[in-house]
Amino acid sequence: MTQTTSRIFDDFARLMNDAAGVATGVRREAETVMRAQAERILRELDVVTREEFDTVKDLAAAAREENEELKARITALEARLATPDAAE
Secondary structure, eight states: OHHHHHHHHHHHHHHHHHHHHHHHHHHHHHHHHHHHHHHHHHHHHTOOOHHHHHHHHHHHHHHHHHHHHHHHHHHHHHHHHHSGGGGO
């Protein structure tokens, strides 16, 4: 009887081990399909990539800084023109 019981448990353990392997494979396949679907949807929505966003963000920051510098120069020039000594 112990031989039969041990074999039943061995077979059951092997079956559970195989089922766990199959479940892992199914999970990986599902993740792959979901990732592909998400990427397809994002492509269709024409969403920008992180790299593109960061590039535009850096360009905007540089433009903002240049605007501030030009604004300061204009203010200084206007102040110089407003003084009576500048007319000479």
